[in-house]
Amino acid sequence: MKLGFIPLVDSAPLIVAAERGFAAAEGLRLELVRETSWANIRDRVMLGHFDGAHMLGPLPIATTLGIGGHLEVPLIAPFSLGLGGNAITVSEALFKEMQASGAELGAGPAVMAKALKGVVAERQNTSRPPLTVAMVHPFSGHNYELRYWLASAGIDPDHDIRLVVLPPPFMVDALNEGQIDAFCVGEPWNSLAVDRGIGVIIATKSALWRQGPDKVLGLRASFAEDHPDRLYRLIRALHRAAAWAGDPANRSDLASLLAQPAYVGAPPQIIERALGGHMVLRASEPPATIPDFLVFHDHAANFPWQSHALWFYSQMVRWGQIAHSAETADRARRVYRPDLYRTALTTTDADLPNASAKVEGALTEPMPVASRSGRMVLGPDGFFDGLLFDPDDVEGYLRKLGVNVD
Numbered sequence: 001m002k003l004g005f006i007p008l009v010d011s012a013p014l015i016v017a018a019e020r021g022f023a024a025a026e027g028l029r030l031e032l033v034r035e036t037s038w039a040n041i042r043d044r045v046m047l048g049h050f051d052g053a054h055m056l057g058p059l060p061i062a063t064t065l066g067i068g069g070h071l072e073v074p075l076i077a078p079f080s081l082g083l084g085g086n087a088i089t090v091s092e093a094l095f096k097e098m099q100a101s102g103a104e105l106g107a108g109p110a111v112m113a114k115a116l117k118g119v120v121a122e123r124q125n126t127s128r129p130p131l132t133v134a135m136v137h138p139f140s141g142h143n144y145e146l147r148y149w150l151a152s153a154g155i156d157p158d159h160d161i162r163l164v165v166l167p168p169p170f171m172v173d174a175l176n177e178g179q180i181d182a183f184c185v186g187e188p189w190n191s192l193a194v195d196r197g198i199g200v201i202i203a204t205k206s207a208l209w210r211q212g213p214d215k216v217l218g219l220r221a222s223f224a225e226d227h228p229d230r231l232y233r234l235i236r237a238l239h240r241a242a243a244w245a246g247d248p249a250n251r252s253d254l255a256s257l258l259a260q261p262a263y264v265g266a267p268p269q270i271i272e273r274a275l276g277g278h279m280v281l282r283a284s285e286p287p288a289t290i291p292d293f294l295v296f297h298d299h300a301a302n303f304p305w306q307s308h309a310l311w312f313y314s315q316m317v318r319w320g321q322i323a324h325s326a327e328t329a330d331r332a333r334r335v336y337r338p339d340l341y342r343t344a345l346t347t348t349d350a351d352l353p354n355a356s357a358k359v360e361g362a363l364t365e366p367m368p369v370a371s372r373s374g375r376m377v378l379g380p381d382g383f384f385d386g387l388l389f390d391p392d393d394v395e396g397y398l399r400k401l402g403v404n405v406d
Contacts (some may be wrong), residue, residue, distance in 0.1 A: 002031045003362055004041050004053035006168055007264045008188040009274050010085040010215050011054045012254060015263050017234075017241035020216075025240075026233035034262065037167040038137040045218060046073045052234070054081065055218030058312040061335045062139035064221075068142035068321045075340060076224055077216035077309070079235050079342035080302050082242065083295040084180040085191040086142055086205035087279070088149070090182040091175055094119065094131065095200040095282075103202070105281055106288055109384045112202045113153035120160050122358060123253060134166040134174060134183040135148040141205070144182040144315035147209055152385055158319075177200055186214070187274035187294070188266040195270060197283040204279070208290045209361070211299055211381040213308040216336075235348045239302055246297035251275050299378050300353055300369075307335040307357035314394055317403060324405045329394055333357075351376045 005011040017023045018030040029140045033050065035041050042059055044050045058075070066072025101118025102111065123130060135142040146155045157163055166174055172193045183189075193199025205212055217238065224231050244250055255272035258264040264271060273279060277293035279284075295301045297330065313332035317324045338356040345352060354370040363379025370376075385387075389397050395405045 001051040001230065001327055002033060002049075004033050004044055004050040006035055006038065006041065006054060006213075007259060007266075008085075008168060009264060009271055010052075010074055010082050010294060012245045012258060013216075013242040013302075013372050016245050016254065016258060020241065020244060022244070023046045023234070026237045027232050028237060036169060037243075039341050041218075042070070045075065045220065045222075047073060048220070050219075051223060052217055052219035055107065055216055056137055056140045056142075057213050057216050058139040058141065058144070058307065059137065060216065060317070061309060061312055061332045062219040062316065062321070064335050065322060065331060067316070067327065068138060074221040075218050076221045076335055076340070077218055078231065078344075079217040079238055080213060080304050080308070081215040081217060082297075083211045083213060083299065083301045084204070084206040084292055085186045085274075085294040086145065086184060087187070087201045088146065088182065088184045088203045089175070089190045089193050089199040089201050089335050090116075091178075091180075091208075092198060092200060094181045095174075095202070097122075098202070099306060105200070105221040105285065109149055109203045109207050110152065113149055113155070116150075117153040117155055120155055123305050124160070124277045128159065130162050130163060131181045132162045132179070134164050134171060134180045134185075134404070135401050136168055136185055138321070139316070141212070141312070142186075143217075144312065145183040145205055146206050146318075147162070147315070147319060148347045149203060151382075151383075162397065170365040172196065172198070180197040188264060188270050191270045191274060191280065191365070192266060194280050195267075201279060201281040204293055205289050206290055206294075207384060208380075209383050211301075212378065213305070213312075216304065220324060224236060224337075230358050231340065232344035232372050233342060236348060239345060239348070239350055242302050246295065246301075248276070299381075300371075300376060303353055304336040304338050304341055305357060306333045306336045306338065307360050307389070307391065309333050310357070310394055311360055314385060314389070314397055317394075317398060317405070318401055324395070333391075357391045359391070361386075362388055 060075035072170040098115040101115040103115035255268040278287040361383045
């Protein structure tokens, strides 16, 4: 199988499956192709150049719904590659401005958002240009978590700042050149900006939405229909690879593997910090431990929860990318395929949740959930503002966010 990926730490399950024998054990040979942008990933999956890919969680939903000015090609996500892994990084100059409005290194997302609001207001009052903030794609968890965070402080992401799209490998250079003031991206690019002394990490995805989804295995629905056995083999290989990647005993080996130029191509010590959630937030500062910064396997991290799909869909509606209807919401939900995940793993000892969706943000501490073994534990999974997302009441959730769905 030919699979595309972006040079990010969270591509690890694909790389481990290919390099550590898990795909071979399933009778598969994986050809991994490194790409630069998520638009390339999407297009090459749509056109059949790739059998599947490391993909942004919302991207197969958007492509299936045909929004964003692109072809309507049904894609599916039968496997989640992990939880978390992103961060918001600002330039040193912007962080100093934020400090004047109350920002402190390591402060929570609400404090940082309020401080940024002060900078935005000051710029508007003095007729200075708006801040330019980069994210990786309009249909990305990065875009939605960034907007969610900005809006919590009363910052309108479509009017108060300038949001632009950049491929992950270009973020650090753009910050260094002063073309952008901040970005939201996955590792190692946040840490590389810090390591160069040009960036400060002010919030992580796990602080915004703990154990929130990000990347998936994305592929054409027709591939699953035409080659079900091959897909099941791939899911089993990725499941074992994710378990290996999530084992702390393998952290150093995994960092060295990902550091190879053909894969992520960043210093292994920076990659290893991300794998362990020990993040240096600002140059010369000691590492801060970030709970659940990047989860490859624990907490049902590989299960394609349909509530994740519906939360992404809710943000598409919130930010005007698509009009809401019950039919459209159901189409979005069905892009995530827990049925395929269960079928692939039913003959293994993998623990499988009994439900296909759950209320997101409801767990304030680790809690057991109904599963095949009865031993699965999920959470905590809260949003930083305490809001809950009930997948059975998408309209009610949108109304709480001030969206008119009537």
